[in-house]
Amino acid sequence: MLNWWYNLIDFILPFEWSRHVFMKDALLAILLVMPVFGMLGTMVVSNRMAFFSDSLGHGAFTGIAIGAALGGIKPIWAATIFSIIFAIAITFFKNKSRASTDTVIGVFSSTAIALGLVIMSYGGQFKKFQSYLVGDLLSVSNSDILMLCIVFVLVILLWLIIFNKLLVVSINQSLAKSRGMNTLMIEVLFTISIAVVVTISIQWVGLLIINSMLVLPAAAARNVTVNVRRYHFISIVTALVSGVSGLIVSFYLNTVTGATIVLFSAVFFFITFSMRRRFI
Amino acid sequence: MMIEKHKCDKCEGTCCGLCCTKIEKFEVTIGKTKILHDVNIHIHCGELTAIIGPNGAGKSTLFKAILGEVKHGGELKYLDVKGVRSGNPLIGYVPQYLSFDLTTPTSVLDLFTASLTNIPTWLLRAKKIREKVSGCLSKVKAEHLIDRRLGALSGGELQRILLALALEPVPDILLLDEPVSGIDQNGLELFYNSVSELRENYDLSIILVSHDLELVSKYADRVVLLNGTVISSGTPKEVFNDEKTKKIFGMSWYTDNGNKGDNIKC
Numbered sequence: 431m432l433n434w435w436y437n438l439i440d441f442i443l444p445f446e447w448s449r450h451v452f453m454k455d456a457l458l459a460i461l462l463v464m465p466v467f468g469m470l471g472t473m474v475v476s477n478r479m480a481f482f483s484d485s486l487g488h489g490a491f492t493g494i495a496i497g498a499a500l501g502g503i504k505p506i507w508a509a510t511i512f513s514i515i516f517a518i519a520i521t522f523f524k525n526k527s528r529a530s531t532d533t534v535i536g537v538f539s540s541t542a543i544a545l546g547l548v549i550m551s552y553g554g555q556f557k558k559f560q561s562y563l564v565g566d567l568l569s570v571s572n573s574d575i576l577m578l579c580i581v582f583v584l585v586i587l588l589w590l591i592i593f594n595k596l597l598v599v600s601i602n603q604s605l606a607k608s609r610g611m612n613t614l615m616i617e618v619l620f621t622i623s624i625a626v627v628v629t630i631s632i633q634w635v636g637l638l639i640i641n642s643m644l645v646l647p648a649a650a651a652r653n654v655t656v657n658v659r660r661y662h663f664i665s666i667v668t669a670l671v672s673g674v675s676g677l678i679v680s681f682y683l684n685t686v687t688g689a690t691i692v693l694f695s696a697v698f699f700f701i702t703f704s705m706r707r708r709f710i
Numbered sequence: 711m712m713i714e715k716h717k718c719d720k721c722e723g724t725c726c727g728l729c730c731t732k733i734e735k736f737e738v739t740i741g742k743t744k745i746l747h748d749v750n751i752h753i754h755c756g757e758l759t760a761i762i763g764p765n766g767a768g769k770s771t772l773f774k775a776i777l778g779e780v781k782h783g784g785e786l787k788y789l790d791v792k793g794v795r796s797g798n799p800l801i802g803y804v805p806q807y808l809s810f811d812l813t814t815p816t817s818v819l820d821l822f823t824a825s826l827t828n829i830p831t832w833l834l835r836a837k838k839i840r841e842k843v844s845g846c847l848s849k850v851k852a853e854h855l856i857d858r859r860l861g862a863l864s865g866g867e868l869q870r871i872l873l874a875l876a877l878e879p880v881p882d883i884l885l886l887d888e889p890v891s892g893i894d895q896n897g898l899e900l901f902y903n904s905v906s907e908l909r910e911n912y913d914l915s916i917i918l919v920s921h922d923l924e925l926v927s928k929y930a931d932r933v934v935l936l937n938g939t940v941i942s943s944g945t946p947k948e949v950f951n952d953e954k955t956k957k958i959f960g961m962s963w964y965t966d967n968g969n970k971g972d973n974i975k976c
Contacts, residue, residue, distance in 0.1 A: 476814060528741075589832070593832055594828060595824070604777065605803070605872075607778065655815040656817060657819070657859070658817070659835060661815040661816075
């Protein structure tokens with residue numbers, strides 16, 4: 431299925447790191463998933479949802495535990511369904527409850543992670559799940575890549591449809607409501623998309639750093655942009671460049687790919703942070 | 711003209727050929743606190759109705775109820791020119807203070823494109839939209855701000871931008887929450903002037919929450935004194951001469967002969 435890709439890489443990137451099939455797979459996965467992180471991240475940062483998206487990661491982790499405990503289907507499907515429910519529940523609670531958003535998210539997040547850990551450690555099987563904490567990007571399979579393609583297309587479609595409304599909601603909820611926008615619906619669609627992307631990526635990136643993938647590229651872009659289009663452009667480019675550089679460097683240093691990518695994004699953040707005065 | 715319109719108020723059910731908005735028996739309870747009860751207000755097109763009241767009177771809550779942000783009892787009835795119920799009115803809203811992240815990388819053009827069109831702001835930039843937005847901004851003399859970042863606007867500029875946005879498309883009801891901070895007196899007069907102009911140029915009802923009684927007496931056609939419920943309503947003259955008003959504001963600044971004392975803000 432992916433022979434054309436392997437041939438293409440052999441042709442344009444005849445380097446040591448790109449000789450291996452798992453690296454070619456990982457590269458393709460990164461080219462698909464990083465732009466999605468960069469795009470969704472812009473609104474995670476604009477909506478001040480960094481903590482929220484972190485809790486979605488926790489929800490996904492629990493979902494995997496539940497999926498594994500149930501058996502039968504692939505844990506990832508159970509996890510996806512669970513984190514969608516989790517995302518909807520937390521969004522509703524956030525909107526209906528009078529407690530502060532922080533508290534609501536904290537309660538959900540810690541309950542989810544505790545539940546996940548209890549299920550995973552039941553019967554002393556925790557070791558089996560440790561890979562979900564750190565993740566392994568080099569384990570991407572062909573069917574994973576197909577799934578990533580589908581997610582990639584879906585997220586872009588969603589973004590074409592709801593982005594404008596999401597932007598107005600992110601600026602001010604009351605303003606969006608006064609313009610007849612169904613803010614809750616928009617918010618739910620957005621959180622579902624984050625939940626899905628986070629859940630399927632968690633096996634490669636790991637719970638510990640998945641949130642940085644969402645937050646850092648957008649945060650870096652935000653420092654140096656004055657309009658939405660450039661914000662997106664810089665965020666996506668930062669995500670892609672960090673992704674590819676992280677993959678290559680992790681190959682030579684023999685380090686965890688996800689974390690190496692995050693370090694690159696962090697460097698971009700600090701560079702743009704030092705330049706921000708020129709733009710604001 | 712004013713008296714004629716006041717008479718209009720008495721013909722229940724119809725709106726005398728003008729469109730109108732009726733707020734009937736509005737009631738808002740948050741938790742165990744009853745914030746508004748039995749609020750009845752009748753608003754005509756082409757009029758500027760000012761809502762005044764002490765702090766905690768429920769002015770902002772009334773707006774939130776009209777916008778549907780808080781649950782409320784009672785009904786908001788909107789009748790168009792023909793007196794046929796025309797469903798939900800289109801509401802334009804200019805908040806008192808738009809709280810947003812000042813560092814947001816969003817330009818005025820982005821805000822308008824996102825609010826008015828389905829063209830994905832993050833992907834495309836159409837020249838047509840730019841011209842349209844420029845047209846909207848010219849209504850409030852703010853064309854030059856089109857590429858400005860939202861966070862880089864001054865309080866007065868932002869207020870004008872929001873006014874322009876609220877006017878596109880032209881709403882049936884325009885809700886204005888008068889800015890209390892960030893705008894100097896001059897900017898405030900400018901704001902009132904453009905609102906006054908609107909009233910003449912468009913067929914819309916304007917409801918204004920105000921804190922500046924002097925400007926209210928100068929510009930408003932009708933005044934509603936709110937304190938949990940409607941305490942007094944009528945022309946500025948009537949309301950300001952009402953004993954209940956004087957009691958609430960403790961004011962002797964407004965006298966019948968138009969002699970105004972210091973500019974009281976509350």
